[in-house]
Amino acid sequence: MKSTDDSTGTRYGMVIDLDKCIGCGTCVVACSAENNVSVLYDESDKTRNINWLKIYRITNGKEFPKTEVVYLPRPCMQCANPPCVPVCPATATRSDPNTGIVSQIYTRCIGCRYCMAACPYHARDFNWYDPPFPAGMERYLSPEVSPRMRGVVEKCTFCHHRLMRAKAKAYAEGRRELKEDEYTPACVEACPTKAIAFGDLNDPKHEVASLIKSRHAFRLLERLGTEPKVYYLSTKEWVRRMADNYLEGELEGRP
């Protein structure tokens, strides 16, 4: 369950171009619809409702006309050195060494929320309520994703069920390798500006493998050593500075 960060094998990751993101929220809606995320009767308390993908609105803090606003979608970072995995007392979460995806076993989770305390990205949400599923609503649910019960933790899985679907299709066609566009999470597919790229970070043929080498690429809270697999691109320096904590003078002279 330790780091799966090696340059061999498959390592699924995401690159989100913040210069392209317009903060429309389509990715959030697509994710919630795809993954049977429950909707409360009152969704206004954003510290209690569930959204696997959250969009943060960040600004450079300057006065008009120098104000700049950027929208930052934040899925689960699927860390290669996840702080949440070793702390679960019931082994309900696991980092898959074959794909790099951090999974959650909803039927094993006892709801102690220790993993939520451990995650600095607040990627994990808890079912504080009994998820309401009014009669008839079950017809719109996706059969590939199990809905969650109250009292368990859930989070973004990089639409792992889509990986299973793609692998099954490939196997039926007699091959083991997946093409780059065969497995894409719902948010990647739905984004109208194509701001999110997804693929195997270890495969040089995939777009994400070259994007992460860009000098504009960065990750959130890299200093903590979590090795997140979600990268961001931004040409704006102030956005890069907002990705991590820096002491005064630490970033001077950086390209």
Next chain:
Amino acid sequence: MDLALIPNGVQRCSLKTFVLWSLLWLALIAWGVVSAFLVFWKGLNQTNMNHYFAFGLWIVFDLSLIALGAGAFFTGFLTHIVGAVFIYSFRENLRAIINAAVVIGFICYSAAIAMLGVDIGQPLRAWFIFWHANVHSMLTEVTFCISAYLGVLTIEYLPLILSNRKLKQLPEFDIFGDTLHHVVALFAAVGTFLSFFHQGSLGGMFGVLFGRPFAFREGFFIWPWTFFLFIHSSIAAGPCFTLLCIWVTQKATGKQLVRKATFTLLAKISGWLLATYMIVKIADTIAWAYGVVPRAGLSFMDFYQAPYGVWLIIAEIGIFGVIPAIILITPKFRERDNLLVIGALMNVIGLVINRFVFSIQTLAVPVMPFDQFMTYFPSWQEWGIGFGVIGYGILIFALSYRYLPLFPQEPALNPVEVLGGVVTDSGAIKRS
């Protein structure tokens, strides 16, 4: 009415007075039961916890109760192990309070486990921690050890229950209780081993969170420094909590229950442990502020924002840390009853602040620069469970005091006149 159940050689108030007095604690327990029912029925939305505050009042209570219940294992360790082999005066003095310490420990651990049962999202799945144990998680270690230790405390409580006057009349109970008494050192040793690990793992739980620079600590192999700090603070404050409980009982019953030498011994041990703890705590805080904090790109003041301001660390270390340490290690302050109790109380408060800081403040502090500093205040249901366990504890202790020979020195310190004679020990009546 219940005279047959009251131990020999002591006086107790009438049953009617006792029942009336218990009504307050029963009311608190009722509040707790209602709150627990609501949480089980409607879910954890009955609390004010949210995605930011995954831990709330109950975790603070649990951490504090388990730390304060450390008086049980530490007194047992000093009495049965250290006292039997190295320092005999420990054994003589601490025997007077070992029963009370065991009862307090039993109350603290049973209450903590009950509260944890309400706190988790799926209480019926609690056994998964045992069945699907993740040995690398500090929380697994905590759960195993506190469960086993509750078993140990029950076994240590049993001889005391069986020495009730009525129950002792049955030869089975009499002999069994006596035999358990002979092997108490084994259970004290097991209890010490278990307690060392779970007091430490509770600290380890927060020290391993490398995603939370406020709580994270370097350490020794897999054990962060908070592992050792939590053990140290629990054995410093636990005896003081035992002392306070007995002092409150003395005030409530109007009797002296233990000799002053026992109190001053507890205070001295506690005081020196607290003083040494203050030294390592200050050293650890400085090392963290110059090590972990700048490495995460943060500065000390980034972690302190109203209402969780700098006053918290000043209170924890300065006011409720150094001052009670000075009071308790200075003999002439220790000898004065008022100062002794104030010192003990401040010690306990300092420990509770420490546990609060590690759980609530850790979660309040944002890590991502664009995230918010959050605040939290418990709901009435959360307070209900908290006060409910306090009511439960007081009631169990009161019942133990009323019907069990909790304080062996009590008959000698409060001689009871019966039929012109003085009863000074259980069952013996000296005619004058």
Next chain:
Amino acid sequence: MFPFVFEWSWAWDAGRIVFMGLLYMVLGAMGLGLLYAFVMTWLKLTGREELYERLWLRFPFTLW
């Protein structure tokens, strides 16, 4: 918790051996202590105390 496990890979690594080993030792010590208490009580109740002497059931810690 038990020697057989259901996890996804061979789970008997060093960490598990140490953890479960210590747990079994603790539970074993508690169990032995309780067993001693039950057996001694039964012997005393049924008046078979001389059996206890002959069987050399006297453990060092019972000198307390």
